[in-house]
Each structure stands twice: as C-alpha cells, then as structure tokens.
Amino acid sequence: MSGRLVVGVDIGNSTTEACLALVGPGGEVTHLGTALTRTTGVKGTPASTEGALTAVRRVLTDAGRRPGELDRVLLNEATPVISGLAMETITETVITESTMIGHNPATPGGEGLGVGTTVSVLDLAGHPGDEPAVVVVPHGWDFDDVAAALNTAVARGVPVVAAVLAGDDAVLVTNRLRQPIPVVDEVSAVEKVPLGMRAAVEVAAPGRTIRTLSNTYGIATVFDLDPDQTRQVSPVARALTGNRSAVVVRTPSGDVTDRRIPVGVLELRGEVRTVKVDVDAGAEAIMDALARVQPLRDAHGEPGTHVGGMLAAVRDTMADTMDDGSGGAPGDIAIRDVLAVDTFVPAEVRGGLAGEITLENAVGLAAMVRTSRSRMAAVAARVSAELGAEATIGGVEGEMAVLGALTTPGTRAPVVVVDLGGGSTDAASLTAEGVCTAVHVAGAGELVTKLVDAELALDDREVAELVKRSPLAKVESFFHVRHEDGTVQFFDQPLPAHVFARVVVLSPEGPVPIGTRHGLDAVRRVRREAKRRVFVVNTLRALRQVAPDGDLRRLDFVVLLGGSALDFEIPDLIADALAAHGVVCGTGNVLGDQGPRNAVASGLVAAFAQGIG
Ligand code: ADP
Ligand code: MG
Numbered sequence: 001m002s003g004r005l006v007v008g009v010d011i012g013n014s015t016t017e018a019c020l021a022l023v024g025p026g027g028e029v030t031h032l033g034t035a036l037t038r039t040t041g042v043k044g045t046p047a048s049t050e051g052a053l054t055a056v057r058r059v060l061t062d063a064g065r066r067p068g069e070l071d072r073v074l075l076n077e078a079t080p081v082i083s084g085l086a087m088e089t090i091t092e093t094v095i096t097e098s099t100m101i102g103h104n105p106a107t108p109g110g111e112g113l114g115v116g117t118t119v120s121v122l123d124l125a126g127h128p129g130d131e132p133a134v135v136v137v138p139h140g141w142d143f144d145d146v147a148a149a150l151n152t153a154v155a156r157g158v159p160v161v162a163a164v165l166a167g168d169d170a171v172l173v174t175n176r177l178r179q180p181i182p183v184v185d186e187v188s189a190v191e192k193v194p195l196g197m198r199a200a201v202e203v204a205a206p207g208r209t210i211r212t213l214s215n216t217y218g219i220a221t222v223f224d225l226d227p228d229q230t231r232q233v234s235p236v237a238r239a240l241t242g243n244r245s246a247v248v249v250r251t252p253s254g255d256v257t258d259r260r261i262p263v264g265v266l267e268l269r270g271e272v273r274t275v276k277v278d279v280d281a282g283a284e285a286i287m288d289a290l291a292r293v294q295p296l297r298d299a300h301g302e303p304g305t306h307v308g309g310m311l312a313a314v315r316d317t318m319a320d321t322m323d324d325g326s327g328g329a330p331g332d333i334a335i336r337d338v339l340a341v342d343t344f345v346p347a348e349v350r351g352g353l354a355g356e357i358t359l360e361n362a363v364g365l366a367a368m369v370r371t372s373r374s375r376m377a378a379v380a381a382r383v384s385a386e387l388g389a390e391a392t393i394g395g396v397e398g399e400m401a402v403l404g405a406l407t408t409p410g411t412r413a414p415v416v417v418v419d420l421g422g423g424s425t426d427a428a429s430l431t432a433e434g435v436c437t438a439v440h441v442a443g444a445g446e447l448v449t450k451l452v453d454a455e456l457a458l459d460d461r462e463v464a465e466l467v468k469r470s471p472l473a474k475v476e477s478f479f480h481v482r483h484e485d486g487t488v489q490f491f492d493q494p495l496p497a498h499v500f501a502r503v504v505v506l507s508p509e510g511p512v513p514i515g516t517r518h519g520l521d522a523v524r525r526v527r528r529e530a531k532r533r534v535f536v537v538n539t540l541r542a543l544r545q546v547a548p549d550g551d552l553r554r555l556d557f558v559v560l561l562g563g564s565a566l567d568f569e570i571p572d573l574i575a576d577a578l579a580a581h582g583v584v585c586g587t588g589n590v591l592g593d594q595g596p597r598n599a600v601a602s603g604l605v606a607a608f609a610q611g612i613g
Contacts, residue, residue: 003030004071004612007059008604009052010400011043011076011379014422014445015563018055019591019601020063027612029605031591034598035059045375049382056387070389074604075380076400077393086310087454089345089362090263090280108203108245109174109183113212114162115200115222118193118249121149129157134199134247136164138190143169147176154179162201164247166190184245198223199249206244213248214241223250239349239358263363264305268293268338279307279340279363286340286363287537294545299335299367307365311335314367337368337424339443339541341533346457357457364451366534368424368442395607398428398438403606404599405559406430408588415557416546417588417599418539418574420564422446425535427542429555439545441538445564451530456516456523466505466512467527471568473506474520475499481511484524528569535570536577543578552581559588565596 003024010017016039022030035058041047052075060067116132121141127133133153137146150160150173163183165173170185182203187193200222202210212218216237220230233248240246263279266286270293277289279301290296301307315333344359376393384391398417405417413434419426422445428438445468453464473481478494481504495511503520504511514523540552548554558578560571565587575585588596 003028005032005065005069006072006074006605006608007056007070008074008400008601008608009056009076009383010397010598010600010604011039011048011052012421012562012600013043013424014039016040016048016051016055017598017601018052018059019598019605020059020065021605021609023605023609023612025612027609029609031602031605032063032065033059034591034594034601035062036597044379046378046382049379049386052379052383053386056383067387067389070387072608073380073383073387073389073391074395074608075376075383075391075393076395076397076600076604077376086313086367087343087345087362087364087450088263088279088306088310089347089360091361092347105168105170105184105186105245107168107171108185109170110177110180111203111205112180112182113200113202113222114182115198116159116161118164118195118197118199120195121146123195124149124153124158127153127158130159132159132161134162134164134201135160136190136193136195137166139166141165141167143167143172144176146173150181151176151178162199164190164193164201182245184247187247193247194249194251197249197251199247201245201247203245209242209244210240210246213237213246214243219248222248235358262305264302264307266307266311266338267300267302268296269298269300271295271297282361283340283342283363283533286338290338290340296336296338297334299338310365311367314365315369333369335367336370337440337442339366339441339447339534339538340364341366341443341447341451341537343451343455345454362454364447364454366423366443366447368440395604396436396438397600398426399430399436400600400603400607401426401561402428402430402436402603404590404601404603405561405588407591407602407606408559409592411557411559411588415559416543416555417559417561418542419599420444420535420539420560420562420567420570420596422563425538425542426562427539427546429546437546439542441542441545443534443538444562448530448534448564451534452527455526455530456514456518458515460515463505463512463514466507467514467523468530469567470505470507472514472520472524472527473504473511475502475504475511481506484520528573531567531570532573535564536573539574540577543583552578552583555581555583558583558585560585561588561590561596561599563597 003022008019017036019034020032035055037051037054040051116134118136119127119133121135121137154160162181165185168186170183174183182201202213204210216234219233265276266279267276275289275293277286301311341364343362343364345362346357347360349358380391380393401417413430414432416429424440425444426440430436449464449468452467458464472484475481480490482488499511499513502513504513544550571587578585590599590602
C-alpha cells in the first residue's frame with residue numbers, strides 16, 4: 001500500500017483518542033486502527049503530551065507500524081474549555097432541644113406505637129401507677145435486669161408502653177417481657193433523652209417503615225399540637241421518613257427549624273445585560289436568569305457567600321491545573337457557562353441523638369471557563385520531537401467531530417452532533433451549505449457521577465462511577481439475583497458472601513455492593529434523575545443554540561458522540577426528550593465500528609485527506 005501514514009489525535013478532558021490511516025494520493029483513506037487512553041493532565045497543556053504519545057504508540061503497535069513511518073500527526077485544536085464543579089446545601093434542619101431519635105437499629109424489638117412519659121429505669125419504682133411510661137435505659141444495663149425491672153413495674157400496675165435503650169439488646173429484652181412493647185435500641189446519646197416529657201416510640205414490623213411519626217399529622221395527633229406547633233414539627237416527620245423505628249420526645253421549649261441558608265447572589269454578566277439571582281431560589285431560577293443574559297461573558301458570586309466560594313473554588317482548580325508558570329491569575333479566567341442542578345444531600349441533623357440523617361436541599365453548579373491561550377503548540381512540538389514526525393494542529397473540535405460523525409452509516413449533512421463528554425456537552429451543526437457552528441455547555445458525565453455520589457452519600461467516586469455505568473440488582477440468594485427490570489438470573493457458583501441480600505451494581509468485574517441504606521428503586525431513581533438533569537437539560541440547551549432560529553423542530557439528524565453516549569440509558573433519555581420535537585436521534589457509529597468514540601480523531605484524518613484530494 002502506498003500513501004501517507006497519518007494519525008489523528010483528539011486530546012479530550014478525560015480521554016485521548018487516536019485514529020491511524022493511510023491516505024492515498026487522491027485523498028482516499030484506508031483506516032488502520034484506533035486507540036484510546038486516559039488523558040494525562042489537563043487537555044491542551046504540556047502535561048497532556050504523555051497521553052497523546054501513549055495513544056499514538058499504541059495504535060502504531062497494534063497496526064504493526066513504527067513511529068519512523070509516520071508522515072504526520074494531526075492534533076486537534078483543543079477547545080479551551082475546562083469545567084469545574086461545586087455543591088452547597090441550601091437548607092439545614094436544626095433541632096435545638098433533644099426532640100427526636102430516628103434511626104434504623106439493626107434489630108429493634110416489638111412493634112407498634114407507644115405514647116407516654118419518659119422515665120429513667122432507675123426511677124421506675126417510684127413512677128405513678130396511672131401514667132403510661134416510656135422507659136429510658138442508660139448504658140451499662142444488662143438485658144435481664146432491664147426485663148426484670150419492666151416486668152416488676154407492669155406487675156405493680158404501671159402501663160409500660162415503650163422503652164429506649166442505649167445498648168443493642170432490644171430483642172433480648174422484648175423476648176423476656178410479659179407484655180410486648182416497642183423497644184428502640186442503639187441510641188448512643190441516650191443520656192440526652194429528656195425525662196418527664198411526653199414521648200412517642202414507634203417500631204414497624206420487619207420490612208416495613210414507621211407510619212405515625214413520619215407523618216406530620218401523626219405527630220400532631222399524638223402530641224395534640226395546634227397548627228403552629230404542627231408546622232414546627234414537620235421537619236421532624238421528614239427526617240424520620242423511611243425509618244423502621246423512631247422516638248419523638250416533646251420538649252416544651254424545643255425548637256425545630258428548617259432553615260434556608262442564604263447561599264448568596266450569583267451575578268451573570270452577559271454581552272448586553274447583567275442579571276443577579278439568589279442561588280437558594282434553585283436551579284430553575286438560575287437557568288432562567290442565564291437564558292436572559294445569553295451569551296454569558298462571566299459569572300461572579302458575592303465574596304463571603306457560599307456561591308462566591310463555589311465559583312472561587314472552580315476558578316482556583318482551573319488555575320492550578322492550568323498553571324504553567326506563565327502567571328495567569330484566577331481572576332483572568334472568564335466563566336462562559338454554568339449549569340445549575342437541584343439536588344439533595346443526606347446530612348446529619350444537628351441536635352439529633354442517634355446520628356439522624358435528613359435530606360437537605362442543595363444546589364450543584366458546573367462552570368466552564370474559556371482560556372485565552374492555547375498551548376497546543378507546545379504539545380505539538382513535544383509530540384514531534386518524541387516521534388520524529390511532523391505534528392500539526394488543525395481543525396476546530398466541533399467541525400472535526402461532525403466530519404467524524406458523518407462516517408456513521410445512514411447520516412448526511414445537514415447534521416448536528418452532540419458530544420457527551422466528561423466535563424462539557426458540546427454541540428456542532430453542519431448545514432447543507434457546509435457552514436459549521438459549535439457550542440459548549442458546562443456539565444456532563446463528571447457532574448452525573450458527582451450527583452450520584454452526593455445523593456446516595458457514597459463518599460466514593462469510584463463506586464458512584466460504577467453505579468452510573470451499570471444496571472443494579474438485588475442479591476436474593478447465594479445463587480440468584482433480581483435485576484432492576486424484575487427479571488431473575490441464576491448462577492451455578494455461589495455469589496460471594498459480602499453481596500448477599502445487598503443492592504449491587506453489576507459492574508463488568510462482577511457484582512459490587514453499594515454502601516447505601518436506599519433500596520434498589522431509590523438508587524435507580526437517583527441515577528436516572530442525575531442523568532436527566534444533566535444530559536437531557538444540556539442537550540436541549542446546546543441544541544437550541546445551534547438550531548436554526550433556536551427551533552428544535554428544524555433539526556433533522558442528531559448524532560450522539562463521546563464517552564457518555566456509551567451509557568446504557570443516557571442516549572434513550574435524550575432520544576425520548578427529542579422525540580417530542582420530531583428530531584431523529586441516535587448514537588453515532590464512527591467509521592461504522594467505533595460506536596460514539598473516535599469522532600474527532602477520525603475527523604482530523606478526513607479533513608487531512610480532503611485537503612489532499
Ligand atoms: P472527553 O471527550 O471530555 O475526554 P469522553 O468522551 O471520554 O470525554 O467522556 C468521558 C465521560 O464518559 C466520563 O464522564 C465517563 O464517566 C463517561 N463514560 C465513559 N465510558 C462510559 C460508559 N461505558 N458508560 C457510561 N459513561 C461512560
Ligand atoms: Mg471528547
């Protein structure tokens with residue numbers, strides 16, 4: 001075969017891709033292979049050279065070629081957009097008096113609801129016989145002694161209606177009682193339970209959750225509250241929802257607040273006007289404000305507020321990663337797009353007695369900056385020196401992506417591609433006349449991973465990434481799992497013990513247990529919602545900017561590209577949303593066999609070949 005051996009290289013935020021081809025004298029292209037590797041450092045910076053070299057060497061080796069045979073390395077002009085993420089809670093539940101205990105001890109005892117007055121087991125002997133007692137047992141009591149004390153009181157005529165224990169022996173105690181009562185155990189701060197107060201203890205049957213104390217009006221009924229008091233306890237009901245057991249103690253001076261934290265004002269400066277928006281107004285208000293100032297030139301948060309801190313953090317990480325000694329200050333970095341998403345994060349209730357968790361509202365912000373300098377020239381120089389072949393920078397990423405996407409069978413111009421990457425979602429349109437427009441919007445796969453991580457309180461990015469990428473299942477026995485779609489799969493070999501009865505993510509390496517108290521359906525909902533709020537919102541946002549007159553109905557073909565287009569449900573979520581506008585949408589299949597990967601690298605080769613032909 002004669003011709004020129006060229007390799008297209010696309011250095012992305014997350015992934016570096018290479019496409020090797022032989023280009024004949026008439027511009028005809030013979031593809032020899034592709035490779036991909038993780039991007040080293042920040043794309044477009046000298047640190048990203050390493051990944052580019054790895055990808056090129058790999059594709060050469062696979063094709064049985066040597067670097068010396070290379071005629072040209074074609075590098076993309078990396079779009080200088082980098083994205084960063086930040087998240088802040090905007091509500092906080094504070095309980096100033098010890099008012100509630102809501103947790104899921106492994107094995108509470110008994111079941112039902114008991115309402116009475118709190119009394120220490122030490123004082124039980126002196127408790128009046130006509131007053132229902134909720135017995136509080138401090139640390140260090142043996143279950144036999146507790147049961148004996150309760151039975152004695154009952155024999156004396158005291159209606160013992162419930163018990164709260166410090167230790168974890170609720171079942172041992174209930175088994176020894178002559179009259180069954182609900183018992184909540186493992187209350188670490190039991191000494192803080194106020195005594196002589198009206199209290200309600202509820203334990204649900206195994207597999208069930210409490211019904212009365214998780215209902216605002218249930219609490220109002222139990223404690224005979226007026227409407228104002230009822231309003232006050234509603235955060236308690238919310239915090240107790242989903243638990244198998246709970247205790248609510250009514251303290252007259254008790255105060256529960258569901259406070260909104262002022263997060264600060266976000267100032268969006270557009271080409272023609274500036275709009276200020278309160279971040280605690282939520283994502284919708286922020287995105288509405290953004291739509292009014294488009295195109296965005298920069299965004300600022302008041303110093304000293306949460307949003308000021310969020311944007312400063314985003315700018316700082318970018319300044320750090322971009323720092324090449326050329327002295328660009330973080331202030332020089334203009335934020336060109338933001339995506340706000342409403343989210344919730346489980347947070348410990350201040351004033352709770354057993355590490356109670358409630359879901360606080362939060363706002364997540366992805367911001368994208370545009371840097372003024374591109375340092376691809378330095379990358380090209382190094383690549384050239386290492387490989388001994390000429391390296392050139394060519395083509396705008398969006399245009400190259402379109403060229404690559406058009407190698408998908410069944411596509412033709414006019415076409416719009418949407419590149420679903422790690423940090424940004426990029427759209428590029430090519431008209432029948434050959435005019436190309438490209439836009440980048442903040443927020444993509446990384447934000448989805450972060451939302452999954454935060455909302456499930458995993459605190460483990462790797463597990464969150466697995467949850468994002470693969471379907472879930474419930475391990476129902478050592479030999480079978482139930483998939484999230486309800487189907488059952490059997491195994492010949494027993495599943496590992498650590499996944500038994502757990503919600504697992506079916507990663508390519510096998511089932512991985514998810515460290516969350518949520519059930520399968522809840523995890524699935526969190527996963528799909530995160531994808532929808534990021535990718536459906538962003539795809540529509542990006543497409544409106546490239547569609548003729550901003551009208552989605554005037555788009556014909558939409559081709560999805562990028563790592564996140566490999567996702568098992570994101571393309572479907574997007575296609576569903578676009579179907580409403582009559583748009584044909586599908587995942588690209590670059591070169592007929594690369595799926596949504598390698599579009600930009602292939603596009604670079606195609607552009608080079610067109611230049612020859
Ligand atoms: P970039 O072009 O910015 O380098 P990519 O196109 O490589 O980014 O996309 C990176 C994103 O794709 C990451 O958020 C990653 O989690 C996601 N991703 C990669 N593979 C898969 C997959 N199989 N399923 C779902 N998401 C994936
Ligand atoms: Mg990319």
